[in-house]
Amino acid sequence: MIKACVIGWPISHSRSPLIHGYWLKKYGIDGSYSRHPVEPTSLAGFIGGLDGAGFAGCNVTIPHKEAVFNLVERADETTERLGAVNTVYLRHGKVLGTNTDGEGFINSLRQHAPSLRLAGSRAMVLGAGGASLAVVNAILEQGAEGVVVANRTREKAQQLRNRFGLRVVPIEWHEIPDRLASCSLLVNTTSLGMTGQPELDIDLSQLSQDTIVTDIVYTPLRTKLLEQAAVRGNIVVEGLGMLLHQAVRGFSLWFGVTPVVTEELHDLIARDIDPDFSP
Ligand SMILES: NC(=O)c1ccc[n+]([C@@H]2O[C@H](COP(=O)([O-])OP(=O)(O)OC[C@H]3O[C@@H](n4cnc5c(N)ncnc54)[C@H](OP(=O)(O)O)[C@@H]3O)[C@@H](O)[C@H]2O)c1
Structure with a gap:
């Protein structure tokens, strides 16, 4: 039996066991995926001790992603850039790390906005926390002219x-509305709009109809930002897709x-997030 798990502190909110459990069953694999609360000191x-405990590996979530980077024996180039x-x-007794965000x-x-071409384009990213790092790097790796x-x-x-x-251009929060017009992609990576957090409230009046709008927040499934953009006729991409693909x-x-x-x-994960979800 192959074992994997997710670690964090706390970890009870993680939906990874549901995702991997679904695939284990679907592909008929003799494996398990558990969750483990791990304190920073442990x-x-x-x-x-992963190898000794019989694990093939694990997912790492808040607040351990940076600390684990310093614990693995080797990481790939993208992961080195993200830290x-x-x-x-x-692999062969070595503990390796990567970042799939x-x-x-x-x-x-x-999957959800196949018409989007990031090469040579401009994107706007709201937020500069841990998730923003992976998102900004990924957009740049796709050849964007600026973020x-x-x-x-x-x-x-x-x-x-x-x-x-220099392709990353920091701006003030109040500059957002005027800068929106030239962006092919708008991404929220802040925790604003998440259930229990204040709403993300920005003026979308200058947003081009062609701009694709995405939010990496997935509780709720459709944030106010996405609702407002969808009403304006923009293509919107919900944050749950990122969680599943990572x-x-x-x-x-x-x-x-x-x-x-x-x-x-x-739909399985969407129903877990929102029991009223219907496809
Ligand atoms: N879909 C996915 O797979 C996925 C993956 C990772 C994360 N996420 C979601 O992404 C969100 C951010 O995660 P993270 O790990 O990047 O968190 P983080 O490192 O704590 O960063 C939080 C970001 O939100 C901003 N922020 C927080 N409260 C704010 C407020 N009241 N006003 C303005 N800005 C505020 C912070 O700005 P300051 O720098 O000024 O504090 C920072 O940019 C969370 O909701 C998380 O669930 C989703």
């Missing part, structure tokens, strides 16, 4: 420019099968 011991790991796997974001856009970043704490947007270079590579690394993000899986 993290190094847990990662070092954060969300997927750990074992960026590809989760891009593959969700590919405008607005964040409450401007210093953190500036840090993204220091990390990724899980694909981990499953493949641990269990040896590349799983498909099906509508059935989407």
Whole structure:
């Protein structure tokens, strides 16, 4: 039996066991995927003990992504750039780390907004926290000409420019409305709009009808930002797609099968988030 798990502190909110459990059953794999609350002081011991405990690897969530980056023996180039790991796997006794958030974001856009061309385009990203890092890097890796970043704490947007270079353009929050017109993609990576958090309230009057709008927040499934953009006729992409697509590579690394993000899986997780969800 192949074992994998997700670790975080706390971890009870994680939907990863539901996602991987669905695929294990669908592909008839003799495996398990559990969740483990791991305190920061126990993290190094847990990662070092994965092999001994019979795990093929694990997912890593808040607040451990950066700490685990420093615990793995090797990471790929993208992960080195991000300095954060969300997927750990074992190869020949070595503990390796990777980050699948960026590809989760891009593959969700590919699925739900296939007309989007990021190469040579401009994007606007709201937020400069941990998730923003992966999103901004992924957009740049797709060949975008520029990524405008607005964040409450401007210093953190500036840090993204220091990390990724001059294609990242930090702006003040109040500049958002005027900058929107030239963007092919608008992404919210702040926690604003999430259930229990204040709403994200921005003026969309200058948003072009061609701009694709996405929110990586997935509780609620459709945030106010997406509702407002959809009313204006824009194509919108919900955050749940990113969560599902980021899980694909981990499953493949641990269990040896590349799983498909099906509508059935989407609806299963959507119903877990919102019991009133109907396809
Ligand atoms: N769909 C997915 O797969 C996926 C993956 C990862 C994360 N997420 C979601 O993305 C969101 C952000 O996660 P994270 O890990 O990046 O969190 P984080 O590192 O804590 O960053 C939070 C971001 O939100 C901003 N923010 C928070 N409260 C604000 C307020 N009152 N006004 C203005 N800005 C505010 C922060 O700005 P400051 O820098 O000024 O504090 C920062 O930019 C969460 O809702 C998370 O669930 C989704």
